[in-house]
Amino acid sequence: MKTNYKIAIVGPIPRDRITTCKDEIIEKHGGITNPTIALAVAFGEHAILFPLSHVRERDLMPVENILSEYKNIKLDYITALADQGDVNHLRFLDENKRLEKQSGFMNPIVPDDVKNILDCDAFVCVPVTDFEITLATLRFIKKYSKGLVIFDAHGPTTTMSVLGDRLPKFWVDRDLWLPYIDVLKMNMEEAKCSWFRKRYTLPDLENDYELTTDELPAFAKHCFNFGVKALYITLDNRGCLVYHQKDGKLQEEQVSAIKVANVVDTTGCGDSFAAGLAYGLLTEKSYVQAAQYANLFGAQRTQGSTFAVFKPLAQTEKLISEHYR
Amino acid sequence: MEQKHKIVVLGPIPYNHITNWKNEVYERYGAITYSVMALAKLLEQDANIIPVTHVRKKDEQTVKSLFKGLPGIELQHINSDLDQGDVIRTRIVDEKKYLEKQYGFMNPITPRDVRDLLNSDIFVFVPLTDYEISLETLEFVKNYSKAMVVFDAHGQTTAMTSLGDRVLKFWVDRDLWLPYIDILVMNVEEVKCSWFAKEYTLEQLESRDEITAQEIEVFARYCFGFGVKALYITLAERGCLVYYEKNGKIQSQQIAAIAEKVLLPVGCGEAFIGGLVYGWLTTNDFVKAAHYANALGAQRCEGLTYDVFKSRAETEKIIAEYY
Numbered sequence: 001m002k003t004n005y006k007i008a009i010v011g012p013i014p015r016d017r018i019t020t021c022k023d024e025i026i027e028k029h030g031g032i033t034n035p036t037i038a039l040a041v042a043f044g045e046h047a048i049l050f051p052l053s054h055v056r057e058r059d060l061m062p063v064e065n066i067l068s069e070y071k072n073i074k075l076d077y078i079t080a081l082a083d084q085g086d087v088n089h090l091r092f093l094d095e096n097k098r099l100e101k102q103s104g105f106m107n108p109i110v111p112d113d114v115k116n117i118l119d120c121d122a123f124v125c126v127p128v129t130d131f132e133i134t135l136a137t138l139r140f141i142k143k144y145s146k147g148l149v150i151f152d153a154h155g156p157t158t159t160m161s162v163l164g165d166r167l168p169k170f171w172v173d174r175d176l177w178l179p180y181i182d183v184l185k186m187n188m189e190e191a192k193c194s195w196f197r198k199r200y201t202l203p204d205l206e207n208d209y210e211l212t213t214d215e216l217p218a219f220a221k222h223c224f225n226f227g228v229k230a231l232y233i234t235l236d237n238r239g240c241l242v243y244h245q246k247d248g249k250l251q252e253e254q255v256s257a258i259k260v261a262n263v264v265d266t267t268g269c270g271d272s273f274a275a276g277l278a279y280g281l282l283t284e285k286s287y288v289q290a291a292q293y294a295n296l297f298g299a300q301r302t303q304g305s306t307f308a309v310f311k312p313l314a315q316t317e318k319l320i321s322e323h324y325r
Numbered sequence: 326m327e328q329k330h331k332i333v334v335l336g337p338i339p340y341n342h343i344t345n346w347k348n349e350v351y352e353r354y355g356a357i358t359y360s361v362m363a364l365a366k367l368l369e370q371d372a373n374i375i376p377v378t379h380v381r382k383k384d385e386q387t388v389k390s391l392f393k394g395l396p397g398i399e400l401q402h403i404n405s406d407l408d409q410g411d412v413i414r415t416r417i418v419d420e421k422k423y424l425e426k427q428y429g430f431m432n433p434i435t436p437r438d439v440r441d442l443l444n445s446d447i448f449v450f451v452p453l454t455d456y457e458i459s460l461e462t463l464e465f466v467k468n469y470s471k472a473m474v475v476f477d478a479h480g481q482t483t484a485m486t487s488l489g490d491r492v493l494k495f496w497v498d499r500d501l502w503l504p505y506i507d508i509l510v511m512n513v514e515e516v517k518c519s520w521f522a523k524e525y526t527l528e529q530l531e532s533r534d535e536i537t538a539q540e541i542e543v544f545a546r547y548c549f550g551f552g553v554k555a556l557y558i559t560l561a562e563r564g565c566l567v568y569y570e571k572n573g574k575i576q577s578q579q580i581a582a583i584a585e586k587v588l589l590p591v592g593c594g595e596a597f598i599g600g601l602v603y604g605w606l607t608t609n610d611f612v613k614a615a616h617y618a619n620a621l622g623a624q625r626c627e628g629l630t631y632d633v634f635k636s637r638a639e640t641e642k643i644i645a646e647y648y
Contacts, residue, residue: 056524084523104524108498130484131497135461159455159484161492162518164530168487172456173433193487198409199381199429205489 005047005282008117008147009036009275010133011126011155012106013053013063013078014086016267021092029063031086032126033307034268035275038297040070041310042279050117052077054106055085066307077117082107086128089164101164102129109133111140118145124278126271127155130169138180148281151177152274153186157193170196178226183281185232185274195219216241217250224250230287232294234273239295244287255291258299258323265305272310273298292324330372330606333442333472334360335458336451336480337431338378338388338403339411343591346417351589351629354388356411357451358631359592363599363621365395366634375445377402377438379431380410391631402442407432411453413491415591421561426489427454434458436465443470449602451595452480454491460498463505473605476502477598478511482518495521503551508605510557510598520544541566546575555611557618559597564619569611580615583623583647596625596634616644
């Protein structure tokens with residue numbers, strides 16, 4: 001393994017104020033803390049992690065305290081200059097059902113924020129709302145860096161209303177973004193928002209029609225025409241679908257999920273999945289093997305509510321061997 | 326007027342199915358249609374007006390035919406290459422409350438759409454939803470053209486959900502846009518989306534408190550700090566507020582509306598902008614420009630058809646009598 005990877009993880013670190021179904025209130029910081037720590041633990045001394053985010057002043061120190069426990073995480077790019085950061089309120093009605101409101105929002109990440117880390121080997125971009133990472137930033141990275149761009153479509157397929165509601169939206173300007181993305185990751189709901197039709201009927205929209213997996217190859221081809229190299233669609237407990245090209249032909253493969261017995265908390269699974277992709281692809285695994293790491297990182301996230309869920313390299317490799325080899 | 330102006334008007338021309346409060350149904354092509362028509366009526370033969378938009382193939386010829394007979398309108402930048410255009414169904418509950426569903430959407434306007442128009446005098450951006458005009462386009466216009474940029478904040482404060490709902494949103498990336506805007510136009514609701522707090526309580530989000538005059542002035546000053554030269558806030562039946570700087574000091578004035586009988590309150594904002602652009606081009610005076618803006622906004626609401634806009638002479642007579 002190369003020993004000096006540099007990886008930027010770009011996106012919000014929201015302060016999540018969680019009201020449990022027993023009316024207990026918990027505050028914690030999520031977002032890119034999960035993929036950053038997952039990668040920090042997996043790579044150990046072989047990589048330096050650069051989380052890049054904007055937070056509120058009151059959140060800066062708590063976030064730094066969380067991340068400073070890991071020697072290979074550099075904190076210089078978590079800033080509170082505008083005193084703006086994401087703030088989410090989650091109220092659990094029962095163990096699975098929750099209401100979510102957003103009441104604070106980070107100032108967008110712009111080219112100036114990344115100009116000093118263009119030598120990173122990968123940029124793992126995990127926005128959760130449409131305003132957080134600008135298109136200009138991706139364009140800037142692609143123009144001035146050789147780093148691999150992994151992008152989570154969760155951001156551009158989610159808007160926030162003035163009432164604080166977080167709502168799915170069509171990624172209408174998708175084709176402006178695709179040329180600057182190497183690896184695109186999303187779930188089925190986000191795929192529906194990304195592979196939109198030219199027009200709908202009102203009943204189509206109001207009945208919240210479903211996109212089928214049969215429609216995904218055409219979407220993947222569309223992405224590849226713009227320069228995307230791999231498309232990953234997460235399927236929850238069914239694992240994920242991987243699309244890539246080999247000798248000019250579309251390849252599709254489903255990679256089964258790693259079964260876990262006791263799901264404690266599913267928050268941050270998608271972000272952790274993206275970290276697994278980065279791990280796999282940087283260590284020169286195939287697109288399918290990278291999906292195995294992604295599934296594993298996602299599964300690990302569910303196993304507890306702390307960051308101790310992420311395991312070092314030896315254990316990670318052992319788990320991969322047990323499940324996939 | 327000594328020379329022909331070249332005015333570019335950019336934004337959607339939605340196919341709009343409208344039901345008013347009397348359950349009467351109208352089918353219209355809206356948005357920049359009204360800005361372009363208002364400008365054409367006022368400028369007569371004195372300008373080239375170039376609408377830039379993307380529409381569905383089935384709408385292209387109908388849209389182009391709407392402008393027949395109006396002077397100075399060039400139609401070659403109305404295109405349907407990707408067969409995508411906005412489609413909106415509007416139910417008008419009363420003069421101020423609309424329920425809207427959107428189920429078609431244009432592909433965004435990009436630098437490619439404007440690259441041969443950079444010698445224009447003014448670019449008038451009138452988006453309805455956040456994806457319609459890319460920030461890159463404004464940046465491109467400002468970097469490669471000397472034209473003035475007029476921008477309606479309606480687009481950046483409106484999102485469309487995957488259920489087709491059009492919802493108000495905060496303009497969180499506002500500061501990335503302001504450096505490329507000379508004249509900014511919005512209504513009071515959009516000011517609340519544009520002048521946001523760093524964090525809200527859940528109660529504050531739900532109550533949507535009114536914004537005060539003092540807060541609007543602070544917002545205006547903030548915009549001017551980024552290079553904006555004038556801020557217009559429309560106030561419906563109360564006219565509009567105009568903010569600008571003179572000798573380093575903020576000037577503000579409320580310009581009363583021209584009383585109108587409201588028959589169809591659709592497209593008033595776009596017509597307001599048409600009047601504003603004409604007024605600014607011909608007077609170089611932000612307050613006088615507001616007179617034309619109010620006049621054209623009022624004319625739009627007075628009728629049901631496209632031919633509501635009066636000639637330049639008639640409009641000037643109304644303005645002289647009223648103001």
